[in-house]
Amino acid sequence: METALRIAGMALATFFTRYAMIALVGREPPVLFRRWLRYVPVALLAALIAPAALVSPAGAGVHGRWLALSVGALLAWRTRQVLPPLVGGLVAFWILCAFRI
């Protein structure tokens, strides 16, 4: 019962955050609001990604993660596609791990 209650509460909280703005935004969003929204996705995605560079797991090298993410960033910037940074970044991480970097 406790578990069901927790899951239901989490579901409601999640739905609220996802739906609140979509339900509220009216016909004509103000100009300043629109200008601001132009920068929201880029800021959110960068904020989601960047902290991953700071995690330092036991066993692997110290610099492997942020270097792998840098390789990924470079590939993403050059190719502007999803798969090259993923594959290149992971391969870079494994190589760096093998050398304990």
Added chain:
Amino acid sequence: MAAEEIPEQARRGTLADFRRGLIAIAPLLPGVAIFGLLYGVMARQVGLSPWEAWAMSLIVHAGSAQFTALGMWASAGTWAIVLTTLAINLRHLLMGASIAPYLLGLRQRWRALLALWMADESYAVSIVAYRQGTGSAAYFLGANAGIYLVWPVSGLVGALVGMTVPDPTRYGLDLVFPLTFLGLLMAFVEDRKTAAVAMTAGLLAMVGSRVLAGQWHVLIAGLLASLGGIALEEMERAWRQH
């Protein structure tokens, strides 16, 4: 890609658009499946049954919130878990705000369904498409459906198999998420201002993740850096007039 390109009426799209959304999300699905498996494994370790783990993925459908909830499952109460979920998902308020103008004119129940299903990944590919003029409700729905086909099932499989991955960070499996998002991020880096906003948000989030609990750093860094974008526009305008 200017904000003025928001159409008067929301584009509903066709079955072909739905398919395009599914195809756009497909490269991200292996990453989602890996996270789903890890989630299922972890759910068993904190004492959830496979069916409870599955139910949570089906109706909560929010990866980072679910992982965090599992992390505090044994030690925290129901309210703490629900409030933490709310805090972690606050970033969805911003996502909702940025995609809402494209959904104006759709029936409320369709908007509710799209909101209910909006994952980080499907939001990202859909807003890219909207900004490029190829987005539609059907596309967004297809991207959402792709995630929903994979996330609950992979969680159930992980919980049923129940094998333990000793330390996922060791193999860089947790890098799958940030690496796939890098490709999506670059679609928005179109000039110096957006590049500066991205770098500011990244730096703020790194500092914030060290200082703040939970996932507040994503919301706060996103808010501050995006407002910084408007500040840059104003500075540029003042510079031109000067």
